[in-house]
Amino acid sequence: MGAGPVSGGVLARLRRGVWPGANPLRRRTDLFEPIALLVVLVAAVVVLIASFVASQAVLRDHLAQVNAEHADRHQVSAKVLAEVPGESAVVRSIRVGWGAPPGPQHVAVIEVPTGQQLADAVPIWVDPRDTPVPPPRTRSEATQAAGTAGAGILLGSGLVLGGLFTGARWYVGKRRLAAWEAEWAQVGPRWRHHLP
Incomplete structure (x- = not known):
């Protein structure tokens, strides 16, 4: 049925x-x-x-x-001058200098990852006043x-x-x-x- x-x-x-x-x-x-x-x-x-x-x-x-960040910031090559003593498992502080020769016109302390191998120079981002800033964000x-x-x-x-x-x-x-x-x-x- x-x-x-x-x-x-x-x-x-x-x-x-x-x-x-x-x-x-x-x-x-x-x-x-x-x-x-x-x-x-x-x-x-x-x-x-x-x-x-x-x-x-x-x-x-x-x-x-x-x-705005890409227009305002630019990358420069900074010479590693010295490692700053400090204890951190994630980052370490280094003193870097950049600018026209004969010597660096600008000096600053930046942080880099602990595992990163340091060369004689590291790329850093700076603003128009030559102050180190984080890299610009991406799209x-x-x-x-x-x-x-x-x-x-x-x-x-x-x-x-x-x-x-x-x-x-x-x-x-x-x-x-x-x-x-x-x-x-x-x-x-x-x-x-x-x-x-």
């Missing part, structure tokens, strides 16, 4: 599963879940748009900083910062929306059970008289 024709497709079955329809046993609380789901979906779309806009704003800001670092900002907004908003939806479903379920208990307290004694 066949199962009979299937009424509607996947979307129709999904709609019937989500929306309670005109069921005579439907309660007011049964409408909460599909409405709350719709609100969460709309909020998710808004969050997606907001995270995209925020990540683009962060990307523009960081790319402007990257361009990939700017892109990574923008992606992190967008992902943070998505993750945080998703956790908040999921928590609110779950908490609201728990509260409505609790109220639904309390309403069933109250109705059973009224109907239950009448049913007991009909039992054999």
Whole structure:
């Protein structure tokens, strides 16, 4: 014996599963879940748009900083003058000098990784006043910062929306059970008289 024709497709079955329809046993609380789901979906779309806009704003800001740093900083070759005593497992300090001969016009202490082999000269980045500065950031670092900002907004908003939806479903379920208990307290004694 066949199962009979299937009424509607996947979307129709999904709609019937989500929306309670005109069921005579439907309660007011049964409408909460599909409405709350719709609100969460709309909020998710808004969050997606907001995270995209925020990540683009962060990307523009960081790319402007990257361009400014590349325009402002330049690399020079500095002669290693001496190693500065100090204890650190990660970096060590060295005194370097750079500038036009006969002797270095600028001297500074910089930090280099402990495992790095030192040559007679090391490349360093300086600003227009010839002060040592960190290397300029790259475009990939700017892109990574923008992606992190967008992902943070998505993750945080998703956790908040999921928590609110779950908490609201728990509260409505609790109220639904309390309403069933109250109705059973009224109907239950009448049913007991009909039992054999």
